Amino acid sequence: MGVFYNMAIKFAARMENIKGSAIRELLKLTEEPDIISFAGGLPAPELFPIKELEEVTIKVLREEGKAALQYSTTEGYLPLREKIAQRMKKVNVECQANDILVTSGSQQGLEFSGRIFINEGDVVICESPSYLGALNAFKAYLPKFVEISMDDNGMIIEELERALEQNPNAKFIYTIPDFQNPSGRTMSLERRKKLLELAYKYNVPVVEDNPYGELRFEGEMLPAIKSFDTKGLVIHLGTFSKTFCPGLRLGWVVASPEILSKYIVSKQGADLQCSTIAQREVNKFLEMYDLDAHIENLIKVYRKRRDLMIETMEKEFPPGVSFTRPAGGLFTWVTFPAHLDAAEVMKKSLEERVAFVPGQSFFPNGQFKNHGRFNYSNMPEDKIVEGIKRLGKVLKAMV
Amino acid sequence: MGVFYNMAIKFAARMENIKGSAIRELLKLTEEPDIISFAGGLPAPELFPIKELEEVTIKVLREEGKAALQYSTTEGYLPLREKIAQRMKKVNVECQANDILVTSGSQQGLEFSGRIFINEGDVVICESPSYLGALNAFKAYLPKFVEISMDDNGMIIEELERALEQNPNAKFIYTIPDFQNPSGRTMSLERRKKLLELAYKYNVPVVEDNPYGELRFEGEMLPAIKSFDTKGLVIHLGTFSKTFCPGLRLGWVVASPEILSKYIVSKQGADLQCSTIAQREVNKFLEMYDLDAHIENLIKVYRKRRDLMIETMEKEFPPGVSFTRPAGGLFTWVTFPAHLDAAEVMKKSLEERVAFVPGQSFFPNGQFKNHGRFNYSNMPEDKIVEGIKRLGKVLKAMV
Numbered sequence: 001m002g003v004f005y006n007m008a009i010k011f012a013a014r015m016e017n018i019k020g021s022a023i024r025e026l027l028k029l030t031e032e033p034d035i036i037s038f039a040g041g042l043p044a045p046e047l048f049p050i051k052e053l054e055e056v057t058i059k060v061l062r063e064e065g066k067a068a069l070q071y072s073t074t075e076g077y078l079p080l081r082e083k084i085a086q087r088m089k090k091v092n093v094e095c096q097a098n099d100i101l102v103t104s105g106s107q108q109g110l111e112f113s114g115r116i117f118i119n120e121g122d123v124v125i126c127e128s129p130s131y132l133g134a135l136n137a138f139k140a141y142l143p144k145f146v147e148i149s150m151d152d153n154g155m156i157i158e159e160l161e162r163a164l165e166q167n168p169n170a171k172f173i174y175t176i177p178d179f180q181n182p183s184g185r186t187m188s189l190e191r192r193k194k195l196l197e198l199a200y201k202y203n204v205p206v207v208e209d210n211p212y213g214e215l216r217f218e219g220e221m222l223p224a225i226k227s228f229d230t231k232g233l234v235i236h237l238g239t240f241s242k243t244f245c246p247g248l249r250l251g252w253v254v255a256s257p258e259i260l261s262k263y264i265v266s267k268q269g270a271d272l273q274c275s276t277i278a279q280r281e282v283n284k285f286l287e288m289y290d291l292d293a294h295i296e297n298l299i300k301v302y303r304k305r306r307d308l309m310i311e312t313m314e315k316e317f318p319p320g321v322s323f324t325r326p327a328g329g330l331f332t333w334v335t336f337p338a339h340l341d342a343a344e345v346m347k348k349s350l351e352e353r354v355a356f357v358p359g360q361s362f363f364p365n366g367q368f369k370n371h372g373r374f375n376y377s378n379m380p381e382d383k384i385v386e387g388i389k390r391l392g393k394v395l396k397a398m399v
Numbered sequence: 400m401g402v403f404y405n406m407a408i409k410f411a412a413r414m415e416n417i418k419g420s421a422i423r424e425l426l427k428l429t430e431e432p433d434i435i436s437f438a439g440g441l442p443a444p445e446l447f448p449i450k451e452l453e454e455v456t457i458k459v460l461r462e463e464g465k466a467a468l469q470y471s472t473t474e475g476y477l478p479l480r481e482k483i484a485q486r487m488k489k490v491n492v493e494c495q496a497n498d499i500l501v502t503s504g505s506q507q508g509l510e511f512s513g514r515i516f517i518n519e520g521d522v523v524i525c526e527s528p529s530y531l532g533a534l535n536a537f538k539a540y541l542p543k544f545v546e547i548s549m550d551d552n553g554m555i556i557e558e559l560e561r562a563l564e565q566n567p568n569a570k571f572i573y574t575i576p577d578f579q580n581p582s583g584r585t586m587s588l589e590r591r592k593k594l595l596e597l598a599y600k601y602n603v604p605v606v607e608d609n610p611y612g613e614l615r616f617e618g619e620m621l622p623a624i625k626s627f628d629t630k631g632l633v634i635h636l637g638t639f640s641k642t643f644c645p646g647l648r649l650g651w652v653v654a655s656p657e658i659l660s661k662y663i664v665s666k667q668g669a670d671l672q673c674s675t676i677a678q679r680e681v682n683k684f685l686e687m688y689d690l691d692a693h694i695e696n697l698i699k700v701y702r703k704r705r706d707l708m709i710e711t712m713e714k715e716f717p718p719g720v721s722f723t724r725p726a727g728g729l730f731t732w733v734t735f736p737a738h739l740d741a742a743e744v745m746k747k748s749l750e751e752r753v754a755f756v757p758g759q760s761f762f763p764n765g766q767f768k769n770h771g772r773f774n775y776s777n778m779p780e781d782k783i784v785e786g787i788k789r790l791g792k793v794l795k796a797m798v
Contacts, residue, residue: 007602009632010570011661012518012540018664045465053468054460061453066444069452069644104503104670111669115539119411137668140514141411171409205408233408245468247675262410265417269536270510271503275674276646 017139030355036387038309039355041181041330042378047298048245049289056284060277068277074268076102076252077279083286084238084252091213092227093236095254101263102274106211106251107133109237112266113207114138116259117171125163125204126174127155129333129362129371131181134174134209145364146170152324154180154187157194164202172205172235177225178213179329182362182373186327192225199233205259206234211251212329214243214295217303219327232256235263240282242330243295248278299328305376306332308384316392318399323374330377333359336370337399345372345391345398352390416538429754435786437708438754440580440729441777446697447644448688455683459676467676473667475501475651476678482685483637483651490612491626492635494653500662501673505610505650506532508636511665512606513537515658516570524562524603525573526554528732528761528770530580533573533608544763545569551723553579553586556593563601571604571634576624577612578728581761581772585726591624598632604658605633610650611728613642613694616702618726631655634662639681641729642694647677698727704775705731707783715791717798722773729776732758735769736798744771744790744797751789 030037060068075081081097088095103109110133118124118141126135128147135145146163148155154177164170173195177187187195199206208225226236232255239251253263267273285291309332313323320337334356336342342358349355359371376384429436459467474480480496487494502508509532517523517540525534527546534544545562547554553576563569572594576586586594598605607624625635631654638650652662666672684690708731712722719736733755735741741757748754758770775783 009602009604009658010516012514012516012521012570015515015661015664018661018668040470042470045469048465048468050460050464050468053464054457057456057460058453061449061456065449065452066447069447069449069646070444071439071441071640071645107668108670115411116414117409117411119413122411133668133671140665140668171411203408241470246470247468249670249672249674259408262414262417265414266539269417269506269532269539270669271507271648272532273648275648275677278674278677 014140014142017142018136035353035355036379036383036390037355038374038376038379038387039357040378041375043242043246043298044301044377047301049285049294052285052289053281056281056288060280060284064280068280070276072273072276074264074273076100076274077276077283080279080283083283088238088254091210091221092223093254099254099256099260101253101260101267102279103251103253103267104249104271104274105241105246106209106237106239107137108270109251109253109263110134110207110209111137112253112263112270113172113174113235114141114143115266116262117205118143121169123167123170124172124174125160125167125170126364127176127180127183129182129359130174130364131176131209132361135364138174143171147363147365150183150185152185154185154191155195157191157198160195161198164198164204170202170204172207173199174207174209175225176209178210178222179215179326179331181212181329182331182357182359183333184324184326184329184331186222189222192222193228196225196228196234200231207237208234209237211239211242215299215302215330216328217299217306226254232259235259243291243298244282244285248275248282250274250278250282302330302377305379305381305384308381309374309376309388312385312388316389318392318396320399321395330375332374332376334372334374336372336395338370340398341369342372343369345394348394348398349391352394354387354390413539413541416541417535434752434754435778435782435789436754437773437775437778437786438756439777440774442641442645443697443700443776446700448684448693451684451688452680455680455687459679459683463679467679469675471672471675473663473672475499475673476675476682479678479682482682487637487653490609490620491622492653498653498655498659500652500659500666501678502650502652502666503648503670503673504640504645505608505636505638506536507669508650508652508662509533509606509608510536511652511662511669512571512634513540513542514665515661516604517542520568522566522569523571523573524559524566524569525763526575526579526582528581528758529573529763530575530608531760534763537573542570546762546764549582549584551584553584553590554594556590556597559594560597563597563603569601569603571606572598573606573608574624575608577609577621578614578725578730580611580728581730581756581758582732583723583725583728583730585621588621591621592627595624595627595633599630606636607633608636610638610641614698614701614729615727616698616705625653631658634658642690642697643681643684647674647681649673649677649681701729701776704778704780704783707780708773708775708787711784711787715788717791717795719798720794729774731773731775733771733773735771735794737769739797740768741771742768744793747793747797748790751793753786753789
C-alpha cells in the first residue's frame with residue numbers, strides 16, 4: 001500500500017475558488033486584548049440582552065422543553081415565522097409565515113442563493129465594493145462577478161442596465177440597500193424602484209440583503225426593494241444577528257413560493273433545520289420583550305460611536321483621505337490616496353495596535369487597493385478616539 | 400413591463416436534482432397525535448436532559464454571556480473541540496482539537512463532503528440501501544451513485560473492489576458502519592480494515608458517518624474505520640443529536656489537516672459558524688454531568704424498545720416478511736415479499752394510523768420497492784406493540 005502514500009487527494013474543482021475569509025483570519029489576529037480593532041463586524045456585546053435570554057430560556061425549557069430539543073420542520077418554527085412576517089412591515093413588506101424560511105444567519109441565505117441560481121460561469125451582478133462573506137459564498141458556485149460602481153445613493157443605475165444588457169447569463173443582482181457592507185452607503189428610494197424595473201425588464205432576480213436596515217441613526221427608514229415587488233422576483237434576507245445577537249445564528253429568507261421552495265430543499269440538504277430551541281427562545285423573547293425598544297438602545301450607542309469615529313477622522317486623518325458618513329449600520333469606508341496600499345497601512349497600523357480591514361477583498365475582481373473598512377459598533381468610545389488618533393499618525397507619515 | 404410577467408426564473412441545473420426529502424414530508428403527515436409513527440429518526444424526547452440543560456444555560460449566560468452570544472471562530476469552541484477529541488477515544492480514534500470542526504449536526508458534514516469532493520458526474524460509492532439525507536445532500540453536486548450490496552456484516556467487499564476498479568472517478572466511499580440507517584446493520588471489524596485497504600489502494604477517501612455508534616445495546620463497541628487510518632484518508636462524522644439532543648444542531652468532522660481545511664472554508668461560506676451558545680452549553684454539560692451515564696440510560700430504554708418491536712414482528716408479521724436485528728441505533732429494516740410495494744403497504748397502514756418509511760428512496764437508483772424502515776426509539780412500548788400488531792394485520796391481508 002505504501003506506493004500510494006501521499007497521492008494527491010482529488011477535490012472538486014470548486015474548491016480551487018474558495019479561500020478562507022481574509023476577515024475571519026484577521027479577526028483571529030485581532031483577538032489580542034490590547035488591540036483596538038475596527039476590523040470585525042461585531043455588535044457591542046455589552047448590549048446583548050443576557051438577562052432576558054436567561055429568563056426566556058428557562059421558560060422555554062420548562063414549558064416546552066421536549067419540543068424545543070427535538071427535531072422540527074425545515075421551514076422553521078411557525079410562531080417565530082409569524083412574528084418575522086409581522087416585523088417585515090417595518091420595511092413595508094407584506095408577507096405571511098409561509099413566505100419565510102428560517103436560516104442560520106443571513107449568511108446561509110447568501111450561500112443558498114449561490115446554490116440555487118449559479119451555474120459555473122454565470123454572472124452575479126453586485127455593488128462595487130460588496131460584502132466579502134457573500135462573495136465567498138457565491139464563489140463556491142464558480143460565477144463571474146460584474147461590479148457596479150456606487151455613489152452616495154447606491155448603485156449607478158445606468159451602469160447596472162449596461163451590465164444586464166451585456167450579460168444575458170446574469171443570474172441575480174446582489175445588493176445591500178441599507179448602510180451597505182463595507183461602504184456604509186444607502187440606496188435611494190428612486191434607485192430601489194429603478195433597480196426593480198430593470199430586474200423585471202431583464203427577468204433577473206434580486207437578492208436583497210438587509211442585515212442593518214433596522215439600525216438607522218437618522219432619517220426615515222426606506223422601504224425594502226421587496227416591498228415594491230409585485231412579480232415575486234426579489235429575495236429578501238434578514239437576520240437577528242445585529243438586532244438581537246449573532247451567537248444564536250438566526251436569520252431568514254422572504255421569497256415567493258416557487259423561489260422559496262428551492263431555499264427550503266437547500267436547507268433540508270444543508271443541515272435539516274435551524275436550532276429548535278434558539279428559534280423558540282427568540283420567539284419567546286419577542287412575546288415577552290420589546291425588541292424595537294432594545295434596537296432603540298443599540299441605535300443610541302452606535303450613533304454616538306459613529307459620530308465619534310467620523311469626528312475623530314475629520315480631525316486626525318490627513319488631507320487626501322476620505323470616508324463615508326453612514327446614516328446607520330456598523331461601518332464606514334475609508335479611501336486612502338490612490339498610491340497607498342491599504343495592506344501596507346494595516347501593517348503599520350498593527351504596529352500601533354490598531355486594526356481595520358483592507359478593502360481589496362471587497363472587490364470580487366480585486367482591482368482597488370486603497371480602501372479600508374472601519375467598524376464602529378464594537379469598540380467603546382475612548383478606544384475609538386484613541387485608535388483613530390493612532391491611525392491618523394500612521395497615515396500622516398505615509399501620505 | 401407586463402410582457403415579461405411569468406417569464407420562467409432560471410435556476411441552476413443542480414436544482415433539477417434536488418427534491419424535498421420524502422421522509423421530512425412524511426413526518427409532517429405523521430404529526431397527527433393519534434398516529435403511531437415508526438417513520439421518523441427521532442430520539443425519545445422524554446429522555447432529553449432538560450433540567451440539566453437549564454442549569455447549564457444559566458451558568459453559561461451568567462459566567463460568559465457576552466462571549467456566548469457573540470460571533471466566534473468558524474472551527475468551533477476550543478474547549479468543546481478538546482472534549483470531542485477525548486470522546487473520540489471511545490471508537491479508538493486518537494485526535495486533537497485541531498483535527499475537529501464543529502458542524503450543524505452531521506448532516507452539515509455530509510453536505511460539505513459533497514461540496515468538497517464531487518464534480519458533476521463523479522461517482523459516490525455507498526451502501527445499498529443508504530441514508531436518504533446523505534444521498535439528498537450529495538445530489539446537489541450531481542454525482543452518480545454506485546451502490547454496494549450489504550449482508551449482515553456490511554458492504555460486500557468484493558463488490559466494493561469491483562466498483563473502485565470500474566469507477567476511476569469515484570470521489571469517496573460513504574459508509575455508516577454502526578447500526579446503519581436504514582438497515583440497522585453493522586460492518587464487521589474485518590470488513591472495516593478491508594474497506595480501508597481498498598480506499599488506500601485506489602486512493603479514494605472514506606466518509607465515515609457515525610451518528611449511532613455510541614448507542615450499542617450489546618457486544619463490544621467496534622473501532623471506527625478512522626482509528627486504522629494512518630494516511631489521513633478517512634473523514635469521520637459525529638453528532639450530539641442522538642446522544643444528547645438534536646434540537647441544538649451540533650455535530651463534528653474529524654479529518655486530516657489538508658482535508659479539514661476544506662471543511663472549514665466550506666463552513667465559513669455556508670453559515671460562518673455554529674451557534675456560539677449551543678457549543679458552550681454542550682461544553683458545560685460535559686463538564687458538569689456524565690454524558691456516558693446519560694447514554695447508558697438511553698441504551699436501556701432503546702434496547703427494550705428494539706426487543707419489543709422485534710418480538711412483536713416475529714409474532715405478528717406473516718411468513719415471507721423479514722427484518723434485521725440491530726445491535727444498536729434506532730432502526731430495523733423490513734423486507735416485504737418481492738411483489739409487495741412498500742408504498743402500498745404504507746397507504747393501507749396509514750388507514751390503520753400506523754406509519755413507517757417506504758424504503759425505495761434509500762436506494763439512490765430507486766431499484767427496490769419492497770422494503771421499509773422502522774424506528775423504535777421514539778415510540779413508548781405500548782404503542783410499539785399496538786402499531787406492529789396493526790401492521791401485522793395489514794400485511795397478512797396483503798401477502
